[in-house]
Amino acid sequence: xxxxxxxxxxxxxxxxxxxxFKERRIRAQxxxxxxxxxxxxxxxxxxxxCGGVDALLDEDARxxxxxxxxxxxxxxxxxxxxxxxxxxxxxxxxxxxxxAAVGYCPEVYERWQKEE
Numbered sequence: 001x002x003x004x005x006x007x008x009x010x011x012x013x014x015x016x017x018x019x020x021f022k023e024r025r026i027r028a029q030x031x032x033x034x035x036x037x038x039x040x041x042x043x044x045x046x047x048x049x050c051g052g053v054d055a056l057l058d059e060d061a062r063x064x065x066x067x068x069x070x071x072x073x074x075x076x077x078x079x080x081x082x083x084x085x086x087x088x089x090x091x092x093x094x095x096x097x098x099x100a101a102v103g104y105c106p107e108v109y110e111r112w113q114k115e116e
Contacts, residue, residue: 001116003028006038007092013104014092020106024113033086038093043079046093049100053078056102058090 003021005028007014014030021028031038038046047053053075061067066085073081082089090102094109101108 004095005030005092011091016104017092046100050102061088
């Protein structure tokens with residue numbers, strides 16, 4: 001498995017995902033969204049795997065202004081708005097090659113592990 005975990009240090013779900021993989025001795029690359037961010041290509045890949053850009057939005061994000069800005073931006077420019085405001089993404093974003101999961105989803109990680 002080629003695991004990448006995108007999230008922030010303050011996100012408890014991101015820490016849970018890291019721990020889940022660590023307990024099973026599965027190597028995972030952890031990328032801080034606020035420090036390094038996510039590339040446009042990675043964002044597209046995750047959105048495609050998870051059902052679109054709207055599935056990536058965290059409706060409970062603390063930064064309500066940024067969330068409103070992203071939600072009500074024209075669809076063609078929504079990716080760029082998300083790249084500028086990664087704090088409104090649901091966390092963690094876990095990638096396994098072309099597959100992806102948004103939020104803490106141990107049942108999805110189990111399925112990936114069984115497929116290996």
